[in-house]
Amino acid sequence: MVLAILGGTGPEGSGLGLRWAAAGHRVIIGSRQAEKGMRVASELKELLPEGNISGSDNLSAVKAADIAVLTVPYSAQEGTLKHVGLALSGKLLVTVVAPTSTPKSRAWRLPSGKSAAEEAQETVGQDVRVVAAFQNIGAHNLKDLEYEMDCDVLVCGNNREDKKIVLDLCSDAGFRGVNCGALQNATVAEGLVSLLIAVNIIYKIKDAGIRITGI
Numbered sequence: 001m002v003l004a005i006l007g008g009t010g011p012e013g014s015g016l017g018l019r020w021a022a023a024g025h026r027v028i029i030g031s032r033q034a035e036k037g038m039r040v041a042s043e044l045k046e047l048l049p050e051g052n053i054s055g056s057d058n059l060s061a062v063k064a065a066d067i068a069v070l071t072v073p074y075s076a077q078e079g080t081l082k083h084v085g086l087a088l089s090g091k092l093l094v095t096v097v098a099p100t101s102t103p104k105s106r107a108w109r110l111p112s113g114k115s116a117a118e119e120a121q122e123t124v125g126q127d128v129r130v131v132a133a134f135q136n137i138g139a140h141n142l143k144d145l146e147y148e149m150d151c152d153v154l155v156c157g158n159n160r161e162d163k164k165i166v167l168d169l170c171s172d173a174g175f176r177g178v179n180c181g182a183l184q185n186a187t188v189a190e191g192l193v194s195l196l197i198a199v200n201i202i203y204k205i206k207d208a209g210i211r212i213t214g215i
């Protein structure tokens with residue numbers, strides 16, 4: 001598949017992009033500045049010369065892609081989605097956005113009482129299929145393709161077929177994805193981010209994660 005990663009120049013988007021490229025997907029690193037997207041894409045190509053990785057501005061990336069992946073800070077979510085606007089129409093949008101406050105990302109509830117993923121759905125409208133995933137996957141080890149990720153990806157969305165596509169993307173990136181039900185459950189996945197950051201700080205580690213047992 002062709003994956004456009006919006007804000008793919010950051011550690012989370014570039015790390016996921018590298019893993020998807022290693023699995024054989026075509027990855028476009030999107031940025032507000034095409035040159036920055038191209039620069040990060042060439043850095044990823046150094047790590048994975050055989051990878052089909054390119055860079056562009058966010059809008060061109062979405063136009064060329066089957067699936068868009070949103071990896072910008074929460075504060076940039078609405079503006080980025082409005083900027084790419086109609087190019088998303090009919091496509092699958094995987095949102096990785098986790099609203100956290102700074103410094104040290106203490107727990108933070110959105111004033112709307114909703115998840116950032118539900119807010120994203122409201123911004124893009126019902127013509128775009130939104131699935132939330134990867135909120136609990138730290139960027140720290142993503143670019144080490146040999147590193148075995150010891151955690152699950154919580155996948156929330158309202159359409160079973162769309163979640164199946166994202167569950168496959170989880171496998172392609174080296175994770176077990178778990179279907180966690182409706183998009184509104186993304187509130188929990190997003191809330192876990194502050195919790196996992198706290199665990200990282202308290203235990204002086206970098207990659208606290210979450211596993212669903214009993215499946």
Ligand SMILES: NC(=O)c1ccc[n+]([C@@H]2O[C@H](COP(=O)([O-])OP(=O)(O)OC[C@H]3O[C@@H](n4cnc5c(N)ncnc54)[C@H](OP(=O)(O)O)[C@@H]3O)[C@@H](O)[C@H]2O)c1
Pocket residue numbers: 006007008009010011012013030031032033036037070071072073074075076079080096097098099100134135136137138139140
């Ligand atoms: N880092 C993690 O470990 C981690 C883990 C789980 C989830 N997440 C979530 O994944 C998302 C990305 O995380 P990250 O650490 O990679 O973020 P980041 O480095 O802060 O930002 C990613 C990219 O977003 C773009 N961006 C930044 N500010 C922007 C603005 N005001 N308007 C438009 N675009 C802007 C930038 O790309 P350009 O300058 O190239 O446009 C930037 O490189 C966040 O929502 C985060 O909560 C992160």
